[in-house]
Amino acid sequence: MLKRALTVLLVVSLISVVGLLGFAQQKVTIAIVWSGTELEAFEKALVPFEERTGIDVVVEPVGRDLPAVLIARVAAGNPPDIAAMPNPGQAKEFADQGALVCLDGIVDVSDHSKAFVDLASIDGKLYGIFISADLKSLVWYNPKQFAARGYGVPTSWPALLDLSNKIVADGGIPWALGMESGAATGWVGTDWIEDIMLRTAGPDLYDKWVNHEIPWTHPAVKKAWEYFGQIVGREDYVYGGATGALTIFFGDSPNALFTDPPEAYMHRQATFIQSFIKTANPGLVAGEDYDVFTFPPISPVFGTPLLGAGDRLAAFNDTPEVRALLNYLASAEAQEIWCGELGKLAINKNVDPAIYPDPITARAAKMLAEADTFRFDASDLMPTAVGCGTFWTGVLDYVCGIPLNTVLAAIEASAIDAYGE
Amino acid sequence: MRTGRLQPWLFVGPALILLVFFLLYPSIDTIRLSFLDKRAENFVGFSNYTHFFTDKTTLTAFRNNALWVVLFTTFSVSFGLALAVLLDRVRYEKIVKSIIFIPMAISMVGASTIWKFVYAFRPAGAPQIGLLNAIVTACGGRPMGWLIEMPWINNLCLIVVGIWINTGFCMVILSAAYKNIPRELMEAARIDGANEWQVFRKVILPLLKPTVAVVTTTMVVFVLKIFDIVYVMTNGNFSTEVIANRMYKEMFHFMNFGRSSAIAVILLLLIIPALIINVRRFTEQEAIR
Numbered sequence: 001m002l003k004r005a006l007t008v009l010l011v012v013s014l015i016s017v018v019g020l021l022g023f024a025q026q027k028v029t030i031a032i033v034w035s036g037t038e039l040e041a042f043e044k045a046l047v048p049f050e051e052r053t054g055i056d057v058v059v060e061p062v063g064r065d066l067p068a069v070l071i072a073r074v075a076a077g078n079p080p081d082i083a084a085m086p087n088p089g090q091a092k093e094f095a096d097q098g099a100l101v102c103l104d105g106i107v108d109v110s111d112h113s114k115a116f117v118d119l120a121s122i123d124g125k126l127y128g129i130f131i132s133a134d135l136k137s138l139v140w141y142n143p144k145q146f147a148a149r150g151y152g153v154p155t156s157w158p159a160l161l162d163l164s165n166k167i168v169a170d171g172g173i174p175w176a177l178g179m180e181s182g183a184a185t186g187w188v189g190t191d192w193i194e195d196i197m198l199r200t201a202g203p204d205l206y207d208k209w210v211n212h213e214i215p216w217t218h219p220a221v222k223k224a225w226e227y228f229g230q231i232v233g234r235e236d237y238v239y240g241g242a243t244g245a246l247t248i249f250f251g252d253s254p255n256a257l258f259t260d261p262p263e264a265y266m267h268r269q270a271t272f273i274q275s276f277i278k279t280a281n282p283g284l285v286a287g288e289d290y291d292v293f294t295f296p297p298i299s300p301v302f303g304t305p306l307l308g309a310g311d312r313l314a315a316f317n318d319t320p321e322v323r324a325l326l327n328y329l330a331s332a333e334a335q336e337i338w339c340g341e342l343g344k345l346a347i348n349k350n351v352d353p354a355i356y357p358d359p360i361t362a363r364a365a366k367m368l369a370e371a372d373t374f375r376f377d378a379s380d381l382m383p384t385a386v387g388c389g390t391f392w393t394g395v396l397d398y399v400c401g402i403p404l405n406t407v408l409a410a411i412e413a414s415a416i417d418a419y420g421e
Numbered sequence: 422m423r424t425g426r427l428q429p430w431l432f433v434g435p436a437l438i439l440l441v442f443f444l445l446y447p448s449i450d451t452i453r454l455s456f457l458d459k460r461a462e463n464f465v466g467f468s469n470y471t472h473f474f475t476d477k478t479t480l481t482a483f484r485n486n487a488l489w490v491v492l493f494t495t496f497s498v499s500f501g502l503a504l505a506v507l508l509d510r511v512r513y514e515k516i517v518k519s520i521i522f523i524p525m526a527i528s529m530v531g532a533s534t535i536w537k538f539v540y541a542f543r544p545a546g547a548p549q550i551g552l553l554n555a556i557v558t559a560c561g562g563r564p565m566g567w568l569i570e571m572p573w574i575n576n577l578c579l580i581v582v583g584i585w586i587n588t589g590f591c592m593v594i595l596s597a598a599y600k601n602i603p604r605e606l607m608e609a610a611r612i613d614g615a616n617e618w619q620v621f622r623k624v625i626l627p628l629l630k631p632t633v634a635v636v637t638t639t640m641v642v643f644v645l646k647i648f649d650i651v652y653v654m655t656n657g658n659f660s661t662e663v664i665a666n667r668m669y670k671e672m673f674h675f676m677n678f679g680r681s682s683a684i685a686v687i688l689l690l691l692i693i694p695a696l697i698i699n700v701r702r703f704t705e706q707e708a709i710r
Contacts, residue, residue: 026438042587065673067673067674068672068673068674071672071673071676072673090676093676097460182653182656183652183656185656185658186658216664240543240544241544243542243544243565243566243569244543244566245542246566246569246659247541247542247546247568247569248542248543248567263544263547320482383675384674384675384676385677386676387674388674388675389670389674389675393658396658396659396668398658400569400571410477
């Protein structure tokens with residue numbers, strides 16, 4: 001009896017060893033933040049790769065807590081082969097630790113927009129690839145309501161404020177500006193300030209601000225916050241006032257544009273908000289029931305720069321399978337499926353524009369491709385203690401009514417600490 | 422007699438080994454890390470600790486933990502005690518007790534999500550999706566942002582969630598102890614002319630005291646580590662930060678090994694006195710039995 005059991009055990013372990021040896025080279029694990037329709041789209045994009053190469057791609061949909069999971073797994077020496085890196089600040093920290101694989105000469109990014117290759121590089125070395133992007137400098141509105149009330153699309157900051165005043169005079173509320181986002185509450189406000197900063201201070205000063213070469217108490221930084229205050233600081237401009245801004249979930253926020261009469265008229269948010277709009281209001285048609293205009297320029301010197309963010313992947317292990325998968329995901333073929341399904345903007349220049357599911361996304365992709373100045377979300381580029389810490393809480397404090405100088409001094413103190421000066 | 426000397430070690434051995442690996446070693450390593458820098462590379466002395474006691478956010482967390490300890494413990498235990506004694510006289514005791522105990526069966530994150538909806542805010546005029554604001558507006562009031570009213574209302578709103586979850590637990594333990602008190606003692610007091618309040622003060626409470634103490638210290642230990650409710654509902658924004666949430670942020674958001682370890686050590690030091698009291702009470706109780 002015992003002998004038999006031992007034999008079975010031996011056979012089973014032999015099979016598993018052989019199995020591990022046989023399949024170990026045919027497998028690649030990838031940890032991602034996406035869930036729901038995004039996860040489905042990602043798995044769909046992987047199908048041609050798996051069929052062609054026979055490599056088994058094990059997708060680990062970790063979710064929004066991926067940065068925390070990665071820290072633990074890297075520290076334990078057990079990271080996934082490839083992981084989504086929603087936070088470039090974290091990617092830099094991993095690269096500095098030597099945990100990331102340098103992708104120079106491994107992944108072909110010659111067809112990628114240079115801006116995104118640069119963004120994926122750390123100290124001139126490629127440490128990741130972008131597979132898609134979102135454009136943030138957009139204001140969503142309801143064209144039917146605008147037409148019915150005779151509102152025009154504003155093309156300058158004073159025009160934007162004029163329109164806001166006109167809406168108030170007509171008894172409406174101009175802005176839907178919900179910032180609540182669970183553990184990430186605050187990012188909506190930081191996006192506003194970044195977009196304004198690009199327009200009032202220009203890209204060079206913006207970069208200096210990101211790298212903390214100018215302090216948070218610098219007049220240019222303060223000015224950007226004050227412009228944001230011209231909108232968020234007015235109870236009659238924002239749906240629900242400051243309390244509404246601080247407590248309404250960002251994904252629910254644009255729904256205020258589609259009630260009758262509208263609870264609010266404008267919503268500044270990235271391309272990805274469209275999926276929230278469509279889920280909550282299934283009947284709406286892009287371009288007819290809702291549309292976008294570009295967040296208007298403020299200083300004529302700096303024109304209309306664009307702010308955005310992207311979906312970045314980085315590798316923790318260098319195996320032939322990892323190389324194959326990254327090259328595939330960098331290709332136009334993969335990005336056409338991924339972006340076509342979701343309405344994200346592709347990074348590979350060879351992607352056929354016909355794949356974009358609606359006119360708004362197609363227009364955003366065109367804007368991104370033709371942008372004179374594009375900058376990545378500053379809060380994502382800063383050290384996390386600032387970009388996902390005091391910058392977020394600083395925005396909340398400012399909206400709560402804490403004096404701007406106090407807010408900026410507090411962020412500056414944490415920045416001095418976090419940038420290691 | 423050799424077996425006699427070996428036997429106890431055989432029994433506690435596995436437990437001891439597990440304790441050393443999963444409790445003692447991590448604790449000592451955490452203490453070591455708390456004296457190192459962000460990436461756990463260089464020795465930085467006490468600077469992680471001085472940061473804790475000088476930074477505004479961690480001091481707020483410290484204050485809020487104190488608030489939690491006082492309010493949460495007081496109300497959970499006293500509600501639990503009142504319910505344990507009063508429900509004994511009710512015919513539907515079992516059903517009522519089950520209902521009060523149910524929140525304990527819900528995960529903390531689930532309960533927090535439910536309460537986030539209770540406190541939800543919609544501007545005046547719009548349909549209120551939050552229960553509390555729906556009641557307020559139905560009574561003619563203006564809706565409030567309960568979770569952003571710094572620094573007292575929002576902290577109280579969070580503490581209420583904790584009390585809601587844990588009152589049932591306190592009630593069950595205290596009720597079991599109450600049912601163990603011989604009825605004759607209360608009967609005797611009543612025959613001697615004591616009113617109900619006097620029976621409670623002079624007979625029931627002294628006999629329940631050891632259990633109350635154990636429940637209280639258990640609650641204190643529990644609430645010092647409070648994390649889930651705050652993480653889910655406000656993430657420590659708007660002056661609601663607590664020590665454990667700060668520790669999580671320093672570790673998993675800011676990747677600062679040194680500071681998060683220092684916070685962990687401070688939390689451990691805060692919990693130790695409560696633990697000692699708890700163990701001492703427990704052994705006393707065992708001795709009485």
